[in-house]
Amino acid sequence: MPVLAEVRERLRRERPLDGVSVSACLHVTAETANLMRALVAGGAQVGLCAANPLSTQDDVAVALAQRHGATVLAARGESAAQYAQHVQTLVASAPQVTIDDGADLVSAIHESAPSHAAEMLGGTEETTAGLLRVRALAEQGTLACPVLAVNESRTERAFNDRFGTGQSTIDGILRATNLLLAGRTVVVLGYGWTGRGVALRARGAGASVIVCEVDPLRALEARMEGYEVMGALAAAERGDVFVTVTGGRDVLRGEHFERMKDGAVLANAGHFDVEIKLADLRALAVGGRREALPLVEEHTLANGRRLNLLAQGRVVNLAAGEGHPASVMDMSFAGQALCVEHLVANAGRLRPGVLPVPEEIDDEVARLKLESLGVRIDELNEDQRVYRSAWEHGA
Ligand code: ADE
Numbered sequence: 001m002p003v004l005a006e007v008r009e010r011l012r013r014e015r016p017l018d019g020v021s022v023s024a025c026l027h028v029t030a031e032t033a034n035l036m037r038a039l040v041a042g043g044a045q046v047g048l049c050a051a052n053p054l055s056t057q058d059d060v061a062v063a064l065a066q067r068h069g070a071t072v073l074a075a076r077g078e079s080a081a082q083y084a085q086h087v088q089t090l091v092a093s094a095p096q097v098t099i100d101d102g103a104d105l106v107s108a109i110h111e112s113a114p115s116h117a118a119e120m121l122g123g124t125e126e127t128t129a130g131l132l133r134v135r136a137l138a139e140q141g142t143l144a145c146p147v148l149a150v151n152e153s154r155t156e157r158a159f160n161d162r163f164g165t166g167q168s169t170i171d172g173i174l175r176a177t178n179l180l181l182a183g184r185t186v187v188v189l190g191y192g193w194t195g196r197g198v199a200l201r202a203r204g205a206g207a208s209v210i211v212c213e214v215d216p217l218r219a220l221e222a223r224m225e226g227y228e229v230m231g232a233l234a235a236a237e238r239g240d241v242f243v244t245v246t247g248g249r250d251v252l253r254g255e256h257f258e259r260m261k262d263g264a265v266l267a268n269a270g271h272f273d274v275e276i277k278l279a280d281l282r283a284l285a286v287g288g289r290r291e292a293l294p295l296v297e298e299h300t301l302a303n304g305r306r307l308n309l310l311a312q313g314r315v316v317n318l319a320a321g322e323g324h325p326a327s328v329m330d331m332s333f334a335g336q337a338l339c340v341e342h343l344v345a346n347a348g349r350l351r352p353g354v355l356p357v358p359e360e361i362d363d364e365v366a367r368l369k370l371e372s373l374g375v376r377i378d379e380l381n382e383d384q385r386v387y388r389s390a391w392e393h394g395a
Helices: 002-014 030-041 058-068 080-092 104-112 114-119 128-139 154-177 193-204 216-224 232-236 278-284 326-345 359-373 382-389
Strands: 021-026 045-050 071-073 097-100 122-125 146-149 185-189 208-212 241-244 265-268 288-293 296-300 306-310 353-355
Touching (some): 002 326, 030 045, 058 071, 071 080, 104 114, 104 128, 122 128, 122 326, 128 353, 146 326, 154 193, 154 241, 154 265, 185 193, 185 232, 193 208, 208 232, 278 306, 326 359
Parallel strands (some): 021 097, 097 122, 122 146, 146 353, 185 208
Antiparallel strands (some): 288 296, 296 306
């Protein structure tokens, strides 16, 4: 993670986070550990809990706590009660800055320590689902601190969502099933940046891709990219593999399951495990359920068809794989570290609300990444700069 390493070395020299307490609710992976190390190097006191009970890499959690001075509260497979307890422990530590992947931490602070929320320097949010929650808080007039919408930064959308989730979702599905995608039909539900990435990689692996999308513009874009576009009920009859990436809920439910083919595979790559309606799937499994493979739960319906749910409907790239490759998280987490620095440097100057990531942060991350790849690009000369800013030129 060369970009993050570069940022970490500068933070170590300048110590802009000296004495600041930062708590993060993120997937506990090797990449996240490097972000925590960068914050510690900058002088922060760091606490970390998991953003999902199934995504923690236990060896990483132990090493981070023992060797790098972070407080880590996470264990793979922890119960819902343990998960909530870990979040609450971080709430009680009264962090000045939060980093979220799904908004569990910042929401919990607003719920159980609202007066502390108003004293925070701010937070960051990494996912679409988390931003929906933070925006709901803002609309209700309850959001008491600035939250940077990392998920909507240019580097995040273009690289993390499209290339990161695109590849790692397919990787998680293949690790869990060892399925050949060539010749199969993959249904992608949701055509945001993540859906675009999943569709692209599925097509690259030889699958026929169907896209389901409720936004007309995105649906049209998918059609013009050459995908089949249709409603989920029609797609239910056609798909071999279904991937939900909407950030919403109940995207695949009883009426869809009843139409699916024998052997269909159901995977969710959205942050929360609500996109595949598990209660419906369980209720329809009158023929029984069994663990076909470690992360594959087979459900037999009354019509004899078997539907295979991956990783309990939890975010498949992290629950069945290792999440995004380090080279993508390098950019995301370098951006996160710079966002934390920005919140601290601008203490008292940012208004409560959902705020965009400053353009300079995106530019700096992209510049450092290009440098690490040995890629040089051109700059505009003076005439070109003037041309771009003048209105007088025309046909
Ligand atoms: N989200 C997606 N991939 C991730 C990774 N490798 N580490 C932390 N969060 C992630």
